[in-house]
Amino acid sequence: MSRAETLPMPTASAGGFLALFRNELHLTFRRLRTQVLLGILALLPVLIGVVVKLNTDSPHEGGGGPSFIAQTTQNGIFLIFTALAVALPVFLPMTVGVVAGDAVAGEAATGTLRYLLVAPAGRTRLLAAKFTAGMAFCFAATAVVTASALATGALLFPLGDVTLISGDTIGFADALPRALLVAAVVALSLAGLVAIGLFVSTLTGSGIAAMAATVGLVITVQILDAFPQLDAVRPFLFPHYWLSFADLLRAPMYWDGVLKDLGLQAAYVAVFGSAAWARFTSRDISA
Template identity: 65%
Template sequence: MSQADLAGEGTRPESQSVASSGARAVKGHRRPSGLLRSELLTTFRRSRTIALLGVLAVIPVLVGIAVKIETADGGSAGGGGGGGPAFISQITNNGLFLVFTSLAATLPFFLPMTVGVVAGDSVAGEANAGTLRYLLVAPAGRTRLLLVKYAGTMVFCLAATLVVAVFALATGAVLFPLGEVTLLSGTSVPLSEGLLRALAIAVAVAVSLTGLAALGLFVSTLTDSGIAAMAATVGLLLMVQIVDTIPQLHAVQPYLFPHYWLSFADLLRDPVYWDELVRNFGLQALYTAVFGSAAWARFTGRDITA
């Protein structure tokens, strides 16, 4: 079917606006870089995406203000222990720990929820809007389009994580002192090394979300409803998170994609503890391979009629 044939179907509900946007999409998608650039522009220009990133940006600011108010009379914030949310007890001594606290606070739900929304809408949203087959008119092919959709979601994973980290660092620098970083192993390192470790942790958190992104992409190929795909992805996320907290199911928990998410704390040890980090990365790679292959099998054999 030619571009002219597609553009001529003006009686469809999506009408001229969809045809026009589809034609522009086809024109700009001759090269892989153009297809990815268009996908990123579309994703980050959506008001929904901006709102999600805005919520992520506000969380570390609220955490920092709450800690500042709580410790205004000389008291201490949170508890000790050195893992996960216990980073909060170190914030008053070094604002850099607000980065680690904010990532630990958002990782169980807020960060993965935003990724689930973007991944779930990646293919189903295009089908619902009537633009999916316009994208396939370009000499991109279904495989390349699916890879671009996943790559766009991965970029969003990194962007969302960096938004939390950057706003946490800025808030921590304004409200608390910055200086040498005392690692969980008791070793002190310069602030510059602490910042590098914070960047490494942000990247590790982003990588931790790639398995969920692949799952969301697969769900997105199963339906033409973006809302249904987003709801299903977030629902699966919540279900898996609940299963991961039930002691009686400890035998299956090491195989659940969120199980090792907080292993990023091991990057704050000297030497770094790599065991759980490697397990986490390997598990995300496994989920990416399995659900990425399932998404490819579904999408390449799908009858695109919308």
């Protein structure tokens, strides 16, 4: 059964937006591609945990490595932070880029976009529903990494009081909400990418081209962000503050980098969201 046969006719009301949003969620998460991507994200913390565990148990290794990895050997909850630090630069943005890039272009390619625009919901409401569904995927993807890391960390490493990277010690009951806060910040850090992906998706009728362009853009911008010669530009690149969530693992929590990150993401949402709206509302949909 096609999507056109299952979608209710939305109305130009808040209820119509919710109906669109629910259908966008259904469309996104029922795709095999999305499920495979989430499965890969769930597997990532398991692989990291096993590698760290084998490295710790090896008589030839001293359990050294970056701060998060070294802390993981002492407390399994740090596997959450390690997994997010590994997933955020590459795996999470690639999966979000695929979902956001396909949001409009994929529907245009399959012919369902024209049906949706016949309904009185309007293009603005439809685009808002797609952005909201994209953000829901960001939270779902981050939650998958977090849950898998917590389960793997509890299985492979001890749990208990947590020594923060600032040297202070907090109880597990205080550390777990902090881990959830970090996961939420990571999900919100991908908001700018969702807006960029939606904008790219409105420029083409090919879902594959939109996904490839969005993912390629992520890779290119992260390469540029690694060049110190571009110091004047780097603070304006959307991935620049992604790893600032590490400042939340201090006592007291240091918010400057996190607020800069969220402010930058809001600016990207405003700019590229407006560009996507301008393109989408003026676009001739013939497919």
